[in-house]
Amino acid sequence: MRGAAPPTPNRLAERGNEYTKQLKKRLDDFLEVQLADSVHDVRTAIRRLESAHGALPKKMMKDERRLDYMSLCMEFFKVSTSVRDCDILRAKLVEECGIPPADSVIVALMTRRDASVRRAKEKGKRLRVAKYPAIDPDDLERRKVRDRYEDVLMKVTAQLLREVPIALSDVTKVRELHYVRKKIKSLRYTLELSANRK
DSSP states (O other): OTTSOOOOHHHHHHHHHHHHHHHHHHHHHHHHOOOHHHHHHHHHHHHHHHHHHHTSOHHHHTOHHHHHHHHHHHHHHHHHHHHHHHHHHHHIIIIITOOOTTSHHHHHHHHHHHHHHHHHHHHHHHHHHOOOOOOOGGGOOHHHHHHHHHHHHHHHHHHHHHHHHHHHHOTTOHHHHHHHHHHHHHHHHHHHTTOOOO
16 A cells, blocks of 8 residues: 555653553543443544554564553453454344344343453553553664554555455355454544544
């Protein structure tokens, strides 16, 4: 995907630092009350920070403190997947299928969600006290930012070009479709790094 303008060092630093603050705020919201929207918002903030982290030059990206923080992010993301799945299933069953909230299927689903929420809160508390080092634009070389950004875009684009035809060719290819959705989100968040604010 060469031709997409890379972020400047200032813009990449600005976005990365903004995403870190956004994640902290959304974690606070989640830890206060575990609504479906708050779970979704933390997960989105993690994905955005992941895109900024992935666009950093390799030496900075592989800084141990950054890697430790991103590892905590992925731990939260993994345990919160079950919470998010329960939220989506409940919405579909109640709102689209008309199953009453008191139905035993919904009650069992919410019991499972509650257990997953407890695990997600534990991970969320650990993540909340951790620190992702601020990105200093003075530590970023324009050429290295450009090269890394182009590498990331080319990789994601190649993955999409490989997987989209497979996912579209057969309705039973659910895993492939899910993979494509994830990669499209990754592409979107990477492109947002250099997009102008509306």
